Amino acid sequence: MADQHHTNETHTIGYGQYLLTWFGLIALTGITVAVAGIDLGRWVIITALTIASIKTVLVLNIFMHLKFEDRTFRIFVGVAVLTLAIFIVLTFFDYAFH
Amino acid sequence: MGMWLFLFTELILFGGLFIVYAVYRYSHPEQFHLAAMELNTFVGTVNTIILLTSSLTAAMSITAIREGRKGFAIGLLSMTVVLAMAFMVNKYFEWGHKFELGIYPKSPEMLAKTPGEILYFGLYYTMTGLHALHVVIGVIVLLVIMRMIARDVITAQSYVRLEAGALYWHLVDIIWIFLFPLFYLLH
Amino acid sequence: MASQSSIAAAVEPDFYTAAHSRSGLMSWLLTTDHKRIGLLYFASMMVFFIVAVIFGFVMRLEMLSPGQTVVEPQTYNTLFTLHGIMMIFLFVIPGLPAVFGNFMLPILVGARDVFFPRLNLLSWWLFIAGGLLAVVSLFLPGGAADTGWTFYVPYSIRTSTNVIPAVTAAFILGFSSILTGLNFIVTIHRMRAPGMSWYKMPLFVWALYSTAWVQVLATPIIGITLLMVVVERVFGVGIFDPALGGDPVLYQHLFWIYSHPAVYIIILPALGVVSEIIPVFARRTIFGYKFIAYSSIAIALFGSLVWAHHMFTVGMSNTGMFVFSLLTFLVSIPSAIKVFNWVATLYKGSILLEAPMLYILSFIVQFSIGGFTGLMLGALAVNIHVQDTYFVVGHFHYVMFGGTGFGLFAAMHYWFPKMFGRMYNRRRAAVAWFLTTVGFNLLYFPFFFLGYLGMPRRYYDYLPEYQTYHVISTVGSWVLVAGLIILFVNLLIALKKGEKAPADPWGGKTLEWTIPSPPPVENFHTIPTITRGPYDYSHVQEHATERP
Numbered sequence A: 001m002a003d004q005h006h007t008n009e010t011h012t013i014g015y016g017q018y019l020l021t022w023f024g025l026i027a028l029t030g031i032t033v034a035v036a037g038i039d040l041g042r043w044v045i046i047t048a049l050t051i052a053s054i055k056t057v058l059v060l061n062i063f064m065h066l067k068f069e070d071r072t073f074r075i076f077v078g079v080a081v082l083t084l085a086i087f088i089v090l091t092f093f094d095y096a097f098h
Numbered sequence B: 001m002g003m004w005l006f007l008f009t010e011l012i013l014f015g016g017l018f019i020v021y022a023v024y025r026y027s028h029p030e031q032f033h034l035a036a037m038e039l040n041t042f043v044g045t046v047n048t049i050i051l052l053t054s055s056l057t058a059a060m061s062i063t064a065i066r067e068g069r070k071g072f073a074i075g076l077l078s079m080t081v082v083l084a085m086a087f088m089v090n091k092y093f094e095w096g097h098k099f100e101l102g103i104y105p106k107s108p109e110m111l112a113k114t115p116g117e118i119l120y121f122g123l124y125y126t127m128t129g130l131h132a133l134h135v136v137i138g139v140i141v142l143l144v145i146m147r148m149i150a151r152d153v154i155t156a157q158s159y160v161r162l163e164a165g166a167l168y169w170h171l172v173d174i175i176w177i178f179l180f181p182l183f184y185l186l187h
Numbered sequence C: 001m002a003s004q005s006s007i008a009a010a011v012e013p014d015f016y017t018a019a020h021s022r023s024g025l026m027s028w029l030l031t032t033d034h035k036r037i038g039l040l041y042f043a044s045m046m047v048f049f050i051v052a053v054i055f056g057f058v059m060r061l062e063m064l065s066p067g068q069t070v071v072e073p074q075t076y077n078t079l080f081t082l083h084g085i086m087m088i089f090l091f092v093i094p095g096l097p098a099v100f101g102n103f104m105l106p107i108l109v110g111a112r113d114v115f116f117p118r119l120n121l122l123s124w125w126l127f128i129a130g131g132l133l134a135v136v137s138l139f140l141p142g143g144a145a146d147t148g149w150t151f152y153v154p155y156s157i158r159t160s161t162n163v164i165p166a167v168t169a170a171f172i173l174g175f176s177s178i179l180t181g182l183n184f185i186v187t188i189h190r191m192r193a194p195g196m197s198w199y200k201m202p203l204f205v206w207a208l209y210s211t212a213w214v215q216v217l218a219t220p221i222i223g224i225t226l227l228m229v230v231v232e233r234v235f236g237v238g239i240f241d242p243a244l245g246g247d248p249v250l251y252q253h254l255f256w257i258y259s260h261p262a263v264y265i266i267i268l269p270a271l272g273v274v275s276e277i278i279p280v281f282a283r284r285t286i287f288g289y290k291f292i293a294y295s296s297i298a299i300a301l302f303g304s305l306v307w308a309h310h311m312f313t314v315g316m317s318n319t320g321m322f323v324f325s326l327l328t329f330l331v332s333i334p335s336a337i338k339v340f341n342w343v344a345t346l347y348k349g350s351i352l353l354e355a356p357m358l359y360i361l362s363f364i365v366q367f368s369i370g371g372f373t374g375l376m377l378g379a380l381a382v383n384i385h386v387q388d389t390y391f392v393v394g395h396f397h398y399v400m401f402g403g404t405g406f407g408l409f410a411a412m413h414y415w416f417p418k419m420f421g422r423m424y425n426r427r428r429a430a431v432a433w434f435l436t437t438v439g440f441n442l443l444y445f446p447f448f449f450l451g452y453l454g455m456p457r458r459y460y461d462y463l464p465e466y467q468t469y470h471v472i473s474t475v476g477s478w479v480l481v482a483g484l485i486i487l488f489v490n491l492l493i494a495l496k497k498g499e500k501a502p503a504d505p506w507g508g509k510t511l512e513w514t515i516p517s518p519p520p521v522e523n524f525h526t527i528p529t530i531t532r533g534p535y536d537y538s539h540v541q542e543h544a545t546e547r548p
Helices: A015-036 A043-063 A071-095 B002-027 B029-036 B041-066 B070-100 B115-150 B160-184 C002-011 C024-029 C034-062 C073-092 C095-108 C117-136 C163-190 C203-235 C248-282 C289-303 C318-346 C355-378 C380-386 C390-420 C426-452 C464-497
Strands: none
Touching: A015 A043, A015 B041, A015 B160, A043 B041, A043 B160, A071 B002, A071 C203, A071 C248, A071 C318, B002 B029, B002 B115, B002 B160, B002 C163, B002 C203, B002 C248, B029 B115, B041 B070, B041 B160, B070 B115, B115 B160, B115 C203, C024 C034, C034 C073, C034 C095, C034 C117, C034 C390, C034 C464, C073 C117, C073 C163, C073 C248, C073 C390, C095 C117, C095 C163, C095 C203, C095 C248, C095 C390, C117 C163, C163 C203, C203 C248, C203 C289, C248 C289, C248 C318, C248 C355, C248 C390, C289 C318, C318 C355, C318 C380, C355 C380, C355 C390, C355 C426, C380 C426, C390 C426, C390 C464, C426 C464
16 A cells, blocks of 8 residues: 555644543543433434534544544545435435325 | 545445434334333443543554654554453443343344334344444454554554554444444433 | 657557566466456456346247246246346446446556555455355355345345345445445545646546445445345344334335445446547547536436435335435436537537447437436336336336446447457447347337336236237347347457557547557556646547548
């Protein structure tokens, strides 16, 4: 595999930044567990997915370095996520209107 | 770029299962709720923390290799692997416990359950099973990468493979980040 | 330009004769040269194609008359299942990308190979593994799958035939497709020659790029769906099985979420080939380059939104049906844009009726008929009547065979001299074109009438009132097969005895015509710097191609 490394050559993420992100992730995990105990009815799933999404954004941007990569990669990720979202939404055009 | 594209395929692969989950949960909300009570939130939370920490150590190993700290990088990756194995051990006991209770496909107990519950467990085993398979694959990938670091195939100047392996590992983590609330936090 | 490449040819051997680290068969089976891999695909695909054609031929023989004619009903079910599986997964999906994408893409962008050459070889090995598994499934105890290539549940969960090998084969083939798409995306992003901006890329490259994204993002869905079928069959997990609470319609949603975009994987590269060939044989730059480029992206995008139009009769919600019908109409627009641009290019062009162009002309007519009948199928009221009839079978053969198939034949005749360094007999090629076009239309046009009159698809038997159409169709299949035989024999003869071809027999303007025929291993002596667009005929010479 050719070593064409197109990321920001000078940017290394420090251990401190990683640890901070990790703390954030653990905190969010705690929040999501705590919130699950509250009866929110229909909002349970939206809350859970929102928190999971925030955690994912943290992992993507910091652990996976996406924040510091070429714009092309962010567009790619957007396209992939959008594709999955479209699949789900359009499927529900069938199921939500039965 | 190649690894990112491969990760998209994994995203969509699991995405298909999430679509099935979404449709069935929408159609059988109470039965999903009922079935979820069989799952142990504590174990699920512990496993979540395990995987998040393993992502931390995997990410840190890249900084380590860029600083030329070969031993530290290998140490961090070893930690990742150990955490992954802890995850698998938990999963083994979780599944084992359910089998003891008769909660497995085609068991008499299962067939006596409501459709929503059967679907929930069908999805539970398929999704956590497929995820566990990816954990195992990830461990193998990371072990290969550790060997490459030890033999200076991966170095401070040439570490694309480490990045690719770490990216894969983070995806395994992200999938679990979504599986956890959907299966363990329904009540 | 021509003299430079002949000097290079005198110095560099072509990729067949160049020294290789291995010898003989191994130098092919373990190659990482994209050109050899393209040819490996070509040879293996043709084998599967011929087998699938034979299945189709036998099916048509069976349909000559009502009741049993040549085969048992169960055999007929396996014939159409395997015909579908092989044609779709082993012929038209790998199709143009695997053969001509692999061979031409690096050359078209001015590169020496794809970005991941070894992954490329793996793609081919996966293709072979999947293909062999599909063939083996025919002979394993239990018998070949009889579910139709769509593997609909609950029958695919219940039938005792070899569903698991068949779907596993499809899974493996999906992986092959994904890796090829991945390879092409990275190649196009990272390996274009200096000066080749996105808008100087040939339109075939735009087509391959759009296709590659669909390969990467849509294929995993069929992977997981088929995996779920296997899991259900093996473990009895409740997912789609209605007896366990599952929803068979959900299976169909997931199946078509891939399989509809799959048909765009099938057609997009062929649309790209048309855009490549027309400028050359009309001696004009393509009309509306950017529109054609964007329309490829648009087709890939919109094509991923319309899948449930395969399911209008299964009991979806009205809202769902309206939405999918509307989206289906919308996806026809970018395709139509392409057709308009092609015709505009041809208008007042200097048209050369060589074999590639002949196939393109058939393509344009046939693809338009296929597309138009697709629109008809997208209309809910019409769909209720013709779903699961021969109308659908006619529609998709017009686009997949009359479209992609003929696009493949066009590409074969266009790039043959470049790939093999020889020219084929052009008169025989024209005869083959004539027979295949006449045969194809005789075979499939009656299907629209059959379907409209109510003849269901996949049926082994029928009422006597349908027989005339079936007879015409079967005779058409004989004419078609005769044409196909002449087509392939002509090319095979040319491999050995064809006149040596120059670097640029057609007067093409894209990069492959600047290098020798066949190309050297590394494609380019020096990587070119690109200063012009790909279809620059502003200084065309009237006598660029001489007839023998």
